[in-house]
Amino acid sequence: MKIALAGGHGQIALLTTKLLAASGHEVWGIIRNPAHTEDIEAAGGQSLVLDLEQSDSETLAGELASREVDAVVFAAGAGPGSSAERKLTVDRDGAILLADAAWRAGAKRYVLVSAMAADDFDPASDDVFQVYLRAKSEADAAIRATDLDWTIVRPGGLTDDAATGLVTLAPSTGRGSIPRADVAWIVSQLLSTGGAVHQQFEAISGETPIAEALRAL
Template identity: 50%
Template sequence: MRIVIAGGHGKIALRLARLLAARGDTPVGLIRNPDHADDVRAVGAEPVVIDLESATVTELAEKLMGADAAVFAAGAGPGSGAARKETVDRDAAALLADAASLAGVRRYLMVSAISVDEGPAPDAEPVWAAYIRAKKAADDDIRGRSLELDWTILRPGRLTNDEGTGRVWLAPKVERGDVSREDVAAVLVALLDAPTTIGHVLEMVGGNTPIADAVASIGA
């Protein structure tokens, strides 16, 4: 399968690309900075340079032509202000969905964040609050696209760089906790092969259930 990953130089995206390449898929990493191309190639992915904050839907759709799935794993990242939470975490997710629809790519995976439907706490730091609101808005937008996209939204808990355990807690609602980026990437791979997860919003943290079993239980 040809899988296009938005945010191709991100920590989850690089891990996802490595797993996809290892099993014989063709991952494509969308990156803004051409200096990141070698890092993308190093994990077995094809780098494609495009700025999701300035590209048109037609320009992005051209990059998606022939793909089997699109994965939104982009984010403004630490140190960015509230405005970029909107232009990347919210608007770029919608742009990728629009482009996927235009290119005829139905399968769409969204990497979101745990508990965003609850909104930010009243005393939340302003940029963090903007991030939570942006993620929720993006998720709400995707949830309204069932006629055009076969979507699944994955909401991980607090991300770590720990080695993956291969075991998670995956369900519509889980308690807050940590999860390794490696395990998030492995769950994304499993979701691509699991049509029973289409139309589901899933939270995940580290747990005791093997990833294959956890994903197979959704919609079964």
């Protein structure tokens, strides 16, 4: 399978690239900074240099189609310290742009890494975190409305701990945390198996092996 990951230099994306490449998939990391190419290649992928905030769906679709991409992952984010405006232009608009481009390019599989409790944002607040949740919630809603074979993963608090391979997955899990490495395992399993299409779920550390938890959704 040929897969493009938006936010290709992020920690989850690099971990996912390693897993997918090790399984024989061809992975393209979408990055805006060409200096990050070396890290993508070290993970086993290739770089697609394009700034989602400065692109349009037709341009991105052309890049995806030229690489015969079968599936896309949105794991991008404006990042800590970014403005409320960029939460909307990256976390929301970037996810929607990727969906439209994927549809144009004929890549029907879409996995979106979102955030736990995204729908609980305060619509009257201009607090950056509340705008972040709003951006994730609105992106999720837009993706659910598409004809793509989407899956939305809403992880809890992200840690840099080693993968455990054990999770709790449910529409609502309650508060909890999860290693980025386990989120990467979830994403790679979703792509490799084609499972959990049209499913949205939260993910935290638990006691169930990832493959088993995904099958039970």
